[in-house]
Amino acid sequence: MEYAYTMDPFPQQTKQFTKLYTYYDNLRNGNLTTTKCQNCENISYPVKSVCPECLSDQFEWISLPHEGTIEAFTIQEIGIPAGYSGPLIFALVNVGPIRMYTQIVNSQIEDIEINKKVTLHVLKVPDSPFSKDRVLPTFQLI
Amino acid sequence: MKNKVGIVGAGMTKFGVREATYRELIAEAGKACFDSLNGAITPKDVDGFILASVLPERNAFQSHVASLAEETLGIRPTSLSTRVEHMCASGNVAIRLAYASIVAGLAKTVMVVGVEKLNTPVMTETFGNMGAGLDREFESSLGLTAPPVFAITAQAHMRKYGTTEEQLAAISVKNREHASKNQNAHFRKPTTIEEALSGRIISSPLRLFDCSPITDGAAAVIITSDERARDLVSKPIYLAGSGQVVNNFTVSNSYKDLATWPALKLAAQNAFHSAGITARDVDIAEIHDCFSIAELMVYEEMGFCEKGEGGHFVTSGRAGYGGDVVVNPRGGLIGCGHPLGATGVAQACEIFWQLRGEAGERQVSGAKIGLTHNNSGPGEHVINIFSSEVL
Numbered sequence: 001m002e003y004a005y006t007m008d009p010f011p012q013q014t015k016q017f018t019k020l021y022t023y024y025d026n027l028r029n030g031n032l033t034t035t036k037c038q039n040c041e042n043i044s045y046p047v048k049s050v051c052p053e054c055l056s057d058q059f060e061w062i063s064l065p066h067e068g069t070i071e072a073f074t075i076q077e078i079g080i081p082a083g084y085s086g087p088l089i090f091a092l093v094n095v096g097p098i099r100m101y102t103q104i105v106n107s108q109i110e111d112i113e114i115n116k117k118v119t120l121h122v123l124k125v126p127d128s129p130f131s132k133d134r135v136l137p138t139f140q141l142i
Numbered sequence: 143m144k145n146k147v148g149i150v151g152a153g154m155t156k157f158g159v160r161e162a163t164y165r166e167l168i169a170e171a172g173k174a175c176f177d178s179l180n181g182a183i184t185p186k187d188v189d190g191f192i193l194a195s196v197l198p199e200r201n202a203f204q205s206h207v208a209s210l211a212e213e214t215l216g217i218r219p220t221s222l223s224t225r226v227e228h229m230c231a232s233g234n235v236a237i238r239l240a241y242a243s244i245v246a247g248l249a250k251t252v253m254v255v256g257v258e259k260l261n262t263p264v265m266t267e268t269f270g271n272m273g274a275g276l277d278r279e280f281e282s283s284l285g286l287t288a289p290p291v292f293a294i295t296a297q298a299h300m301r302k303y304g305t306t307e308e309q310l311a312a313i314s315v316k317n318r319e320h321a322s323k324n325q326n327a328h329f330r331k332p333t334t335i336e337e338a339l340s341g342r343i344i345s346s347p348l349r350l351f352d353c354s355p356i357t358d359g360a361a362a363v364i365i366t367s368d369e370r371a372r373d374l375v376s377k378p379i380y381l382a383g384s385g386q387v388v389n390n391f392t393v394s395n396s397y398k399d400l401a402t403w404p405a406l407k408l409a410a411q412n413a414f415h416s417a418g419i420t421a422r423d424v425d426i427a428e429i430h431d432c433f434s435i436a437e438l439m440v441y442e443e444m445g446f447c448e449k450g451e452g453g454h455f456v457t458s459g460r461a462g463y464g465g466d467v468v469v470n471p472r473g474g475l476i477g478c479g480h481p482l483g484a485t486g487v488a489q490a491c492e493i494f495w496q497l498r499g500e501a502g503e504r505q506v507s508g509a510k511i512g513l514t515h516n517n518s519g520p521g522e523h524v525i526n527i528f529s530s531e532v533l
Contacts, residue, residue: 007267007270009270009285010283045280045395046280047280072298072400075343076290076293077346078343079287079289080285081266081267081270081273082270083270090293092396101281103284125283136284
């Protein structure tokens with residue numbers, strides 16, 4: 001079937017599509033990063049091209065720890081969208097100064113608990129014709 | 143804001159898995175609304191139009207939908223024509239804007255229609271399209287849709303306050319019971335605590351009956367100035383107060399304490415203040431039970447009960463007929479379904495009928511003040527307050 005750009009569930013991750021492509025380049029290299037405002041030092045996640053606190057567009061990339069802690073989680077069994085297969089484990093993970101609602105992968109469902117430590121797993125997702133080697137940040141139990 | 147605007151007509155489609163197109167749903171609700179006015183207002187008398195709709199681009203491959211709806215209903219606006227998209231809160235936001243445009247003198251008579259066609263033969267596509275209402279790039283790209291967002295509120299509330307699955311099930315049982323008396327509801331069959339507790343897990347700890355379904359439908363109201371409203375109909379319903387607060391978009395940036403929804407508390411305080419009432423004055427509340435936990439949060443954050451007491455509030459009957467406030471007399475989203483943009487408008491239809499004493503089997507005796515509430519996730523809330531008499 002011909003590629004349908006607006007049905008692609010994954011982001012296009014290259015310079016052609018996003019000013020913040022460095023986020024994906026870093027992740028592809030195993031490094032989870034986010035943006036820190038050079039003016040007010042606010043750290044944002046998701047990554048921001050303009051600081052929502054002071055509106056500066058001057059930012060730097062900072063590395064986040066590879067280890068995080070589960071604050072909350074759920075196992076979704078029904079209602080999984082096209083392009084994914086369940087069950088899916090979603091967890092709110094505290095990672096250094098930020099938190100992210102992401103997937104827990106490569107882990108036994110019955111082992112997931114609040115306050116457990118997790119480590120970054122760079123999840124490979126399918127290529128698009130315009131964006132190869134696509135990746136997303138997920139975590140797995142340590 | 144004090145009653146400068148009134149609802150004069152209301153109508154809706156049956157909610158459910160409808161064998162009808164997006165446009166046909168608009169036509170059905172619009173006709174029902176005009177029919178309710180018995181000729182007092184015709185399409186030619188409507189100068190402003192707002193369509194509340196969330197996903198037509200993806201689920202019906204159609205944008206430019208306000209104009210589509212106007213042509214469908216024979217309306218040629220001369221003051222205002224627009225669409226409101228605010229995810230699940232679109233309907234109440236549209237009514238809030240209709241109020242503002244009338245009070246500002248921009249429009250005289252505004253029709254608000256809410257519509258959604260969510261069911262398609264490929265439901266996994268619909269689930270994915272629903273993810274367009276979350277952060278597509280950074281959260282939905284991992285498969286995130288609404289159930290896991292509300293599931294972690296439930297988990298946090300259970301841990302902090304000891305809320306139980308039985309208490310959440312009591313909300314679903316109440317709303318399904320109310321919906322059994324509503325001919326427009328998606329689900330007419332009541333359920334029991336036992337059946338609800340044995341339902342399939344959708345997103346733990348939320349089970350099937352804790353979740354509103356994927357539903358098609360449309361609803362419509364006509365809003366005009368209070369003076370004009372009194373000239374046109376014998377029993378207009380007044381818009382007495384309104385409030386809206388947005389705290390966060392992503393789940394990642396949600397509240398530090400997931401078991402509290404401060405944006406809902408503030409939106410309710412603002413709405414009550416603008417109407418000059420308190421939570422104790424509310425007779426009926428049509429609120430956003432997209433998931434059972436969301437209704438429980440409303441009891442607490444709106445001030446119907448103390449924080450942490452929501453579970454006991456429902457199991458002791460205080461949220462049902464004969465209680466402190468009848469919450470979701472039409473059956474809520476759990477019973478009626480949730481056709482996103484249509485939900486807030488259908489809530490306003492129910493308040494219109496209830497405050498006029500026209501709700502039939504569902505009538506709440508002596509109801510004088512009612513409110514409608516939508517969320518677009520835990521961080522975003524809008525509330526409109528209505529009264530049968532000038533407050």
